[in-house]
Amino acid sequence: QVQLVQSGAEVKKPGSSVKVSCKASGGTFSSYAISWVRQAPGQGLEWMGGIIPIFGTANYAQKFQGRVTITADESTSTAYMELSSLRSEDTAVYYCARELRDIVVVPHPDWFDPWGQGTLVTVSS
Amino acid sequence: EIVLTQSPATLSLSPGERATLSCRASQSVSSYLAWYQQKPGQAPRLLIYDASNRATGIPARFSGSGSGTDFTLTISSLEPEDFAVYYCQQRSNWPLAVTFGQGTRLEIK
Numbered sequence: 001q002v003q004l005v006q007s008g009a010e011v012k013k014p015g016s017s018v019k020v021s022c023k024a025s026g027g028t029f030s031s032y033a034i035s036w037v038r039q040a041p042g043q044g045l046e047w048m049g050g051i052i053p054i055f056g057t058a059n060y061a062q063k064f065q066g067r068v069t070i071t072a073d074e075s076t077s078t079a080y081m082e083l084s085s086l087r088s089e090d091t092a093v094y095y096c097a098r099e100l101r102d103i104v105v106v107p108h109p110d111w112f113d114p115w116g117q118g119t120l121v122t123v124s125s
Numbered sequence: 126e127i128v129l130t131q132s133p134a135t136l137s138l139s140p141g142e143r144a145t146l147s148c149r150a151s152q153s154v155s156s157y158l159a160w161y162q163q164k165p166g167q168a169p170r171l172l173i174y175d176a177s178n179r180a181t182g183i184p185a186r187f188s189g190s191g192s193g194t195d196f197t198l199t200i201s202s203l204e205p206e207d208f209a210v211y212y213c214q215q216r217s218n219w220p221l222a223v224t225f226g227q228g229t230r231l232e233i234k
Contacts, residue, residue, distance in 0.1 A: 045161075047223035107218055109221065111171055115168035116168065
């Protein structure tokens, strides 16, 4: 049973960057895409983008193009999401989620299961 | 961009009652729709995928139906642990996109 464990909460200044990690254990990593989804306080879910580790290629939601970078390290089964030029509106819980099925079975994007526990990023001066 | 509209925004019911949640897409998504449950302070949990398939470990009281633009999540008999927020989600490969509905809050009456 795969589990995703994310890095801890962060407090950042406006204009800075944040990098959140997501380590997978107990299952296959490389052939399952990992996506990042954020949730602002009291708000809904917003997909930011995803990566297929075996290919190293990332896709991003248009809203975040140019500001987010998603990477993956197969040697440590860890995915990363870096968001730059932070502003107060980026205050949110950031989740990583592995896709349900291997990319050979269903191309990215697929449904999200399981999810990491979430990382709260607070942007404040 | 495909927009998903969920209704109602809030649904107030009692344990044992039947819950019917709706998700409407702004254009056809075929059967590429999923449902998630989220409880306070927790990550979302996949309930239903491909419109009608229950995810692993999901009780049989949860069922999904629909195709094209109109989808329904039904909880046949509410248990106390079912009171939560429910989101629908669609995915497309071309253009690559993932969107969520705004959520339906299922609360105890």
